[in-house]
Amino acid sequence: MSLLDVVDIHTYYEHSHVLQGVSMQAESGTVTALLGRNGVGKTTLIRSVIGFTPPRTGRVAFAGEAIEKLPSHEIARRGVGLVPQGRRIFPSLTVRENLAVGGVPGRPGRWTAETVYELFPRLRERSGNYGGQLSGGEQQMLAIGRALMANPVLLLMDEPSEGLAPLIVRELEATMSRLKETGLAIVLVEQNLPLALAVADTAYIISKGRVVFHGDPEILRTDHAVRTTFLGI
Amino acid sequence: MGIQFYVQNALGGLAYGSLLFLIASGLTLIFGLMRIINLAQTAFYLLGAYIGLSLVGQGWNFWLAGLAGGVLTMALGLAVYSAFLHRYHADPLTSLLLTLGFALILDDGILARWGGDPHAIAPPAMLGGSITVGSLVFPQYWLALIGISFLIAAIMFLSLQRTMLGVIIRASVDDEEMARGLGVDVNRAFYIVFAAGALIAGLGGMLGGPITSAYPGLDGELLPLAFAVVIVGGMGSLTGAFVGSLLIGLVNAFGKAMFPELSYFTIFVPVALIMAFRPQGLFGRKL
Structure with a gap:
C-alpha cells in the first residue's frame, strides 16, 4: 500500500474537465516528480490532494484512509504539507508568525521553529520581518519551513524553483535530498527538468489531464522522443 | 470662531468617532x-x-x-x-x-x-x-x-497582534x-x-x-457613516477603522457646525477623495 494513492480522479473547474482520470502513487522516503507542459493539470492534481479543488469522482487515499471528501484543514492535520505555487506567504505576518500558522496542526516531531531556523539560518535573521518584505529565495525557505512545522509525512511542492536564482535552486535541491532522507514523501511539480531529474526517484508525465508516462526518471534523461513529445524540450 | 469652537467640536467629533469605531471595527x-x-x-x-x-x-x-x-x-x-x-x-x-x-x-x-x-x-x-x-x-x-x-480598540489590537487567534485571523484575511x-x-x-x-x-x-x-431609523442613519469609515480606512484593517472613525467623526462634527445645510455631504467628501486617489483606503491592501 502506498502512502498516497490517487485512483482515477476527475477534477473540474466549473465546467472545465481538467483531470480526466489520473492515478498516481507516492511512497515515504522518495521524491515523485510530476512533469508536463503548462496547463496540463499538475497544479490541479496538487489542489485535488489537499482538498482545495476536490475531485468530482475517484479516490484519494492517504495512509490507507480516504481523504477526498475531507476539508483541507483535516487533510493537512493528517500530515499532508503544502508548499504551494507562488509560495503564498502571509504578507502581514512576520516570519515567526508564518511558521506559527504552519504549526497549527500540532503534530509532534522533529520540526519546530528552532529546527527550521537550523535548516534555514537566514530565516532566523529575518524572523521579525513581515512576509511581504522577504526576497524570493527567503520566501521559498519560509514556505518550506512553514509546511515542515506541521511535521508532515507527505510534502506537496508546487514549482518550488520558480523565480529563484540558480545558486538558490542548487540549495533547494540539497534541501529536498535532506528531507527525503528523513523519510518524508515528496510530490514535486517542477518545470525545471534538471532539478526534477536530479532529485526524483520516480516520475509521471501529465498531458491534457491524463498520465501519459510513469517510470524511472532516468529514461527521461535519455529518451529524447518522450521528452519532445510530452515536455516540449 | 475662537479656540473654544474648535476644541468643542474636536471633542464632540472624537466622541462621535469613538462610537462609530465600535460599529465599524466589526x-x-x-x-x-x-x-x-x-x-x-x-x-x-x-x-x-x-x-x-x-x-x-x-x-x-x-x-x-x-x-x-x-x-x-x-x-x-x-x-x-x-x-x-x-x-x-x-x-x-x-x-x-x-x-x-x-x-x-x-x-x-x-x-x-x-x-x-x-x-x-x-x-x-x-x-x-x-x-x-x-x-x-x-x-x-x-x-x-x-x-x-480607545480601551476597546487597544484590546482588539493586542488580540490581533499578540495572540495566536489574532495570527490566525490575520493569516486568513491574507489568504x-x-x-x-x-x-x-x-x-x-x-x-x-x-x-x-x-x-x-x-x-x-x-x-x-x-x-x-x-x-427607529437610527441604524439607517449610522450605516452610511460606518461604511464611510470602512472605505476611508480600508476594508479589513482595524487600524483603518480606528483612524477612519475619528476622521469621519471630526468631519461630521465640523461639517455640521460650519455648513449645517451641507452636513451629510461633507462626510462624503473624504470618501470621494479616497475613492478617487486611494481606492484601497488609507490602510487597506492594494486592490
Whole structure:
C-alpha cells in the first residue's frame, strides 16, 4: 500500500474537465516528480490532494484512509504539507508568525521553529520581518519551513524553483535530498527538468489531464522522443 | 470662531468617532475575513441600545445593562450567522441581501417592541455632569466614551497582534485558502469574529446611547457613516477603522457646525477623495 494513492480522479473547474482520470502513487522516503507542459493539470492534481479543488469522482487515499471528501484543514492535520505555487506567504505576518500558522496542526516531531531556523539560518535573521518584505529565495525557505512545522509525512511542492536564482535552486535541491532522507514523501511539480531529474526517484508525465508516462526518471534523461513529445524540450 | 469652537467640536467629533469605531471595527473585520457585508451591523447597535435602556428601566446599572445588551446581541448575531450566513461567506451579494433582510426584521421587531418614540439614554450618574474649562463646557461623558473606545480598540489590537487567534485571523484575511491548507479551521475564526463584531456593536449601542439616543431609523442613519469609515480606512484593517472613525467623526462634527445645510455631504467628501486617489483606503491592501 502506498502512502498516497490517487485512483482515477476527475477534477473540474466549473465546467472545465481538467483531470480526466489520473492515478498516481507516492511512497515515504522518495521524491515523485510530476512533469508536463503548462496547463496540463499538475497544479490541479496538487489542489485535488489537499482538498482545495476536490475531485468530482475517484479516490484519494492517504495512509490507507480516504481523504477526498475531507476539508483541507483535516487533510493537512493528517500530515499532508503544502508548499504551494507562488509560495503564498502571509504578507502581514512576520516570519515567526508564518511558521506559527504552519504549526497549527500540532503534530509532534522533529520540526519546530528552532529546527527550521537550523535548516534555514537566514530565516532566523529575518524572523521579525513581515512576509511581504522577504526576497524570493527567503520566501521559498519560509514556505518550506512553514509546511515542515506541521511535521508532515507527505510534502506537496508546487514549482518550488520558480523565480529563484540558480545558486538558490542548487540549495533547494540539497534541501529536498535532506528531507527525503528523513523519510518524508515528496510530490514535486517542477518545470525545471534538471532539478526534477536530479532529485526524483520516480516520475509521471501529465498531458491534457491524463498520465501519459510513469517510470524511472532516468529514461527521461535519455529518451529524447518522450521528452519532445510530452515536455516540449 | 475662537479656540473654544474648535476644541468643542474636536471633542464632540472624537466622541462621535469613538462610537462609530465600535460599529465599524466589526464591519471591517467581518468583511476582510469572510467577505460578508453586514448591513445588520448598525441594527445590532440599535438593538443593544434598546435592550440596555429596558434593563436600566428595571433598575440595572448602566454598564451592566450595556454589557447585557452586547451579550444578547451577540447571541442573536451568532444565531443568524450559524443558521444562515455561514454558508455564504465569500458570496458578497447573497450575504448582503441576507443581512439586509435581517436588518429590516430587527427594525420592525424593535418598532413592535419599543414603539416609534425616541428614547433618551442618560449617562451613568457619576458621569452625568459637565466639565468647564474657562468658557468651554462639555459633557463628562464625552471623555468617558472616548476613553472606553480607545480601551476597546487597544484590546482588539493586542488580540490581533499578540495572540495566536489574532495570527490566525490575520493569516486568513491574507489568504484564507492557504490557511486552510496548513490545517487552520478557518470557520472557527469566522464564528469568533462575527460574534465579537456583534458584541462590540451591541455594547456600543448603550455606550453611544447618551449621544445618539435610540429611535427607529437610527441604524439607517449610522450605516452610511460606518461604511464611510470602512472605505476611508480600508476594508479589513482595524487600524483603518480606528483612524477612519475619528476622521469621519471630526468631519461630521465640523461639517455640521460650519455648513449645517451641507452636513451629510461633507462626510462624503473624504470618501470621494479616497475613492478617487486611494481606492484601497488609507490602510487597506492594494486592490
